[in-house]
Amino acid sequence: MKFNGFKEESQHLEFKKELTEKLEKEIIAFLNAKDGGEVIIGVDDTGEVIGVDDADALQLKIKDKLKHNITPSTMGLFDIVLLQQEKKTLIKVIVASGSEKPYYLSKMGMSPKGCFIRLGSASEPMPSEMMETLFATRVRDSIGNITSRYQDLTFEQLKIYYNESSYTLNDQFANNLELQTKEKEYNYAGYLLADRNGCSIKIGKYSGIDRVNLIENEEFGHCCLVKATKFVLDKLSIENRTFTQITAKERIERKMLDPVALREAVINAIIHNDFSNEIPPKFELFSDRLEITSAGKLPEGFSLDEFFEGYSIPRNKELMRIFRDLDMVEQMGSGITRILQAYPKSIYRFTNNFIRITMPYATGFIEEQGIAMQATPEATPEATPEATPEASSQAHKVLLFCQTAKSRNEIKAHLGLKDNEHVRKSILSPLIESGQLQLTIPDKPTSPKQMFYTVGIKK
Structure with missing residues (x-):
């Protein structure tokens, strides 16, 4: 049987029948790619599932290979997970694109014999010109390369969290966790994870839909930062209230925000925040939504499609x-x-400087709380010739319905209307002009693929 339906390798997928000396080559090629990739061990070149023996021991060997045989450091850039198919065990190595390209075999140095790039379904030697270009543009302002202005740092809180996760940090933990620069000074990652620092994450709460x-x-x-993150998660968990929906058949209890998505959004905002400019992420609760804003932008050359596909x-690989060691992050890219x-x-x-995620509260919660739409701004006869109290009520229904994006036909069906022109002029256009939709x-x-979603519901 083929692996999950895949018959062949691709730009982002490599099969390995068994662990060989060529593993590092494939990992390096994915590290040097713009969107990473995956290596599946226990599958032959045709996609046939073979399986592996003693998977636990193999995982340790793989981690050791990637940690010691590749330069720059790969820690925080890969994840190793076990898969089961046809009652056989497979090993999946998930590789993220690195920010310190080019990556290469430590023993071969930065040369075509040690540096590789993914071309189609093959890993090929990287041309010298490409190596020089990548090295010249290597990210140097990462928190791992910025020296902390304070060096008298302590890490008792971090040690406690590691102990609780069955890890023990020895005297070399700062070096092992890459909390030091090459000069053995604490870097900015170490500063953020120290017992005391200047980073403060704010949670604001507003009574209405604006600030x-x-x-x-x-x-x-x-x-x-681990402790601060747990505080933020606990606070938002308390704010994420449960409401009840009574249907003809049953009583349903729901959260105003999806708990799994909420946790993932919080963790993502913190570990991917651009701390190099000393701007922490912020969290804002409104009467109809939660807004999470983190500093930074998408990496150069990284498309929205690739972002949403989970590459x-x-x-901040440190x-x-x-966070992965402490089981606060699931497998990479999930x-x-x-x-x-x-x-x-x-x-x-x-935007060029920030990424914001706006999570609307569940429609039932908004209805239960009685959050009502403000009367639509007075429209000109030309814009909304059929504007009536009924249209205003219908507009309110649209805003509640479009907490998740809906098409024009879905909106019409929800309202029980058939007149396209009436829906467009009397309901949708005023809501779009007022900024609520x-x-x-x-x-x-x-566009026939156009959809509409609620931004805010005015009281």
């Missing part, structure tokens, strides 16, 4: 490695997938 009435403002920080380029199982892609907004394809408003 006018701030009713609560809490700070979690000035401590180990991973960890901005944080990724530690966070976005989990979020998109509960919410549409339209909840994301990207947005388009998933704003540059092509008449």
Whole structure:
């Protein structure tokens, strides 16, 4: 039987019948690619499932190979998981694209014999010109390369978390966890994970749908980033209230935000935040939504499609490695997938400096809380000739219905209407003009694939 239906290797997939000396070559090629890839061990070149013996021992060998045989450091850039198919055990090595390209075999140095790139389904030697270009543009302002302005750091909180996860940190932990520069000084990753630092994560809570009435403002920080993250997760878990929906058949209890997606969004915002400019992520609770804003942008050359497909380029591989050690992160690249199982892609907004995710509360929660739409701004006769109190009520229903993106036909069916012109002029256009409803394809408003989603519901 073929591996999960795949018959052959591809740009992002490599099969290995068994663990060989060529593993590092394939891993290096994926590290040097713009979107990483996966190596499946226990599958032959045709995709036939073979399986492996003593998978636990193999995992340790693989980790040792990738840790000691590749330069720069790969820690935090790969994940090893076990798979079961046809009652056989396979090993999957998930490889993220590295930010310190080019990667190469340590014993061969930065040369075509030690440096590889993925071309189609093969890993080929990297041309010297490409190596020189990548080296010249290597990211040097990562938190692993920035020296902490404070060197009298302690890590008792981090040690406690590792002990709770059945790990023991020895005297060389700072070096092993890459919390030091090459000069053996603490880097900015070490500063963020120290017992005391200047990083503070804020959670603001507002009484309405805008930032006018701030009713609560809490700070979690000035401590180990792991501890601060747990505080944020606990706080948002408390805020994520349960509401009840009564149907004709049953009583259903739901959360106002999907708990799995919420956790993934929080973790992603923190470990992928651009801390090099000393701007922490922020979390804002409104009456109808949660907004999470993190500093940074998509890596150069990394498309939105690749982002939503789950390809991973960890901005802070040191944080990724530690959060993975402490079981706060699932397998690499899975966070976005989990979020998109509960919410549409339209909840994301990207700018040159920030990434914001807007998670609307469940429709039933909004209805239960009695959050009502403000009367639509007075429209001109030309724009909304059929505007009536009934249309305003229908607009409210649209906003509640479009907490997740919906098509025009879905909206019409929900309202029980058939007149396209009436729906467009009297209901959708005023909501779009007031900023309460947005388009998933704003540059092509008449696209047949166009969908609409709620940004805010005015009281």
